[in-house]
Amino acid sequence: MEKFQERRFLKKEILYLPNDEKNLVFLVKHGRVRIYLAYEDKEFTLSILSPGDVYSTHTRAFIQAMEDTTILVTDVRNFQKIVINSPVFGLNIVKVLGDLLKSSFTIINSLVFKETYLRLAEFLVQAAEDIGIPVQQGIKLELGLTTEEIALIVGSTRQTVSVFLNDLQKSGILEKVNRRTILIKDLKKLQRIESGF
């Protein structure tokens, strides 16, 4: 570990900007770090790193401290030597990159199907207002509609609607209780999608 340099950052501080000149690898020692893509008026969070997670600086993403954070930094060459000696570091970066890749695919998905997604979110928000039953964990929607029928309503395909519902389930926004019943667990997030991300 002697080749690592310790660096400290305050909450909200930017650790690295996109395409930072130096190609470094860092390990989170304390704190939490957010990896995100930012465009003129949009932000996409890709991942949140915890202590033990490893990431590199030389990407298109912004890297920000979510709380007071300490990282251990080294250059890529040294990191490769470390992986050869302690393969568990390699497994960790594989996990982090896998998570980032998964988030990226979700973002690509939502951008490709943006119009459909907006209509679907709008449909669910409207249904929550019209026929939603407040329950302990959120709002229960007894839609009485199959995925195919929802797809017809929003002008899409069964497959796209199904991917979208799975995405919403994975992000904790809703839960598919059974074929025709949906539990909305986070209406606010759904409304945020409906109003254009």
Next chain:
Amino acid sequence: MEKFQERRFLKKEILYLPNDEKNLVFLVKHGRVRIYLAYEDKEFTLSILSPGDVYSTHTRAFIQAMEDTTILVTDVRNFQKIVINSPVFGLNIVKVLGDLLKSSFTIINSLVFKETYLRLAEFLVQAAEDIGIPVQQGIKLELGLTTEEIALIVGSTRQTVSVFLNDLQKSGILEKVNRRTILIKDLKKLQRIESGF
């Protein structure tokens, strides 16, 4: 290597579909493999794997043989053990995932700025027709415009235009010769962008 199973695929055959049930890791032994995302009418190639490259089956991407291909397959748990013993496998999958992540960021970028990108591609194709000088490597555009001035024309910012031009340079479509001169190396690809990917 004894825990790997060998599998053969013909050119164009699909190795794995998105979200394939089993969580497997494979190593390309012979041939080339394309990783891509496909939507109703769009396809995005994320990466092309060569012999020695390692990837996993349990993602949102399609995996297709570009030529007759042989892969060695194992499950994720066994792969983790292999990485612990042969860390060079870990480094390889880090490289593959890093490349995939980079492509994903480029795709996200192009989707977020789709309108701007279309206008920029249109501007460059038009300029090639109007003032392009055929040279050995392609079509030379002596635009006499800075990135800022191009941004004004297409209704965007200097930064976005600059990212777009860098992307086009990385994909081999054009080359920035100097501040005001661009060499278009692949007009057909540029026209394909202009006509909506």
